[in-house]
Amino acid sequence: MYVLKCDAIRQAIWDSLPQPVSERLTLALAEACADPLDATVPYGEDDGIMRTLILPDTLVVIYLGHQTKTLHIYGIEYAG
Template sequence: MTYKLRLDPTVHEIYRTLPDPARADFALLLLDALADPLAHSTPYGHDDGVFRTIARGTVTAAILIGDDTLTVIQITHLG
């Protein structure tokens, strides 16, 4: 199953301001996570299977996995 992506306008603005290499890393993260979020993420604190972390290169994001949605809660750029 492919999940639907949800981004709050504030989170989308953070994505928009990332440098191009970080945007590319984030796009790859999302492609993998939308196909199988549990396989392409790690627990964020206690492993409840819902609140997870994805990371690649200099980008990390906190995600919330719903029944058929993946919501990006926060994006962090370490560059």
């Protein structure tokens, strides 16, 4: 299990999403924390560290800290 890390800027973006979108993102990130490589796809070249979580209206770029078992939100894009 990975621990989710999110800085204040990304948290503000997440908080600004419409409620249904925010809920879907919360559930998807919970799945990614349980199994990040299965719940995401590579971001560019598959290095196993930079990953993308793709939802119907949201794209989240994450950084996996395998040594520390952390999942860092690197960017959130909402197309709504």
